[in-house]
Amino acid sequence: MAPIHQSCSFLLITFMITIIGKPPLVAGIFRPSQWTLAHATFYGDETASATMGGACGYGNLFLNGYGTDTAALSSTLFNNGYACGTCYQIKCVQASACYGNVPYTTVTATNLCPPNWSEASDNGGWCNPPRTHFDMAKPAFMKIAQWKAGIVPVMYRRVPCVRRGGLRFSFQGNGYWLLVYLMNVGGGGDVSKMWVKGSRTGWISMSHNWGASYQAFATLRGQALSFRVTSYTTRETITAWNVAPANWAAGLTYSTPVNFH
Numbered sequence: 001m002a003p004i005h006q007s008c009s010f011l012l013i014t015f016m017i018t019i020i021g022k023p024p025l026v027a028g029i030f031r032p033s034q035w036t037l038a039h040a041t042f043y044g045d046e047t048a049s050a051t052m053g054g055a056c057g058y059g060n061l062f063l064n065g066y067g068t069d070t071a072a073l074s075s076t077l078f079n080n081g082y083a084c085g086t087c088y089q090i091k092c093v094q095a096s097a098c099y100g101n102v103p104y105t106t107v108t109a110t111n112l113c114p115p116n117w118s119e120a121s122d123n124g125g126w127c128n129p130p131r132t133h134f135d136m137a138k139p140a141f142m143k144i145a146q147w148k149a150g151i152v153p154v155m156y157r158r159v160p161c162v163r164r165g166g167l168r169f170s171f172q173g174n175g176y177w178l179l180v181y182l183m184n185v186g187g188g189g190d191v192s193k194m195w196v197k198g199s200r201t202g203w204i205s206m207s208h209n210w211g212a213s214y215q216a217f218a219t220l221r222g223q224a225l226s227f228r229v230t231s232y233t234t235r236e237t238i239t240a241w242n243v244a245p246a247n248w249a250a251g252l253t254y255s256t257p258v259n260f261h
């Protein structure tokens with residue numbers, strides 16, 4: 001699916017550039033970014049247990065499908081949580097610790113690497129603005145470089161997220177306040193806007209809470225819930241009907257076949 005989709009996107013973009021002479025913003029089409037220089041470190045150990053419960057709110061990354069191919073982003077990249085779920089190809093460059101036969105590895109942003117102002121940005125404060133930095137789960141880092149290097153220069157580019165299955169909605173809150181963590185987002189991987197619709201309400205705009213979570217202050221208990229989601233990067237909006245049944249409950253995760261590609 002993915003290669004076909006990408007080549008279709010490429011053809012369409014080429015076509016559009018031919019017509020109007022500059023790269024267009026076409027809703028629904030995600031283009032990989034240019035390869036850009038940054039640096040990478042790692043956190044946690046080989047079990048990646050320290051990467052669970054990160055600043056995106058994905059909780060247990062094994063249960064929720066992200067595994068150990070994840071990274072914490074410096075705040076410059078994290079964009080107040082709007083970068084949660086975005087995907088990056090990362091390759092180690094210009095260091096003897098690089099595994100030269102590994103073209104790149106792909107990670108999903110699941111956490112924030114916060115600044116530490118008591119360390120200089122070129123000596124430990126790797127995640128201080130304006131640095132673009134990836135603090136990778138150790139197993140992900142070990143795919144591109146010898147971990148003993150500690151920090152390596154990398155080239156990275158944003159790529160579409162290839163996800164198996166549809167969007168996953170993890171519910172918190174109560175019958176009057178719904179907090180939803182959106183997971184397994186394909187395509188751009190990110191979300192700019194969400195709406196919820198109860199079986200007895202219209203579409204209700206949700207506000208960004210933290211990480212990859214959105215909330216609605218509305219009486220939704222006892223109603224089947226549908227969701228509308230807009231991609232931050234592509235601005236495409238998709239609708240997932242009847243994601244949760246009328247007896248939905250906080251603490252449960254609901255899924256839909258619908259996803260971005």
Ligand SMILES: *[C@@H]1O[C@H](CO)[C@@H](O)[C@H](O)[C@H]1NC(C)=O
Nearest residue numbers: 114115116117118119124125
């Ligand atoms: C920030 O850096 C200082 C100096 O290295 C260190 O003692 C401190 O633990 C760091 N803070 C955090 C939150 O990591």
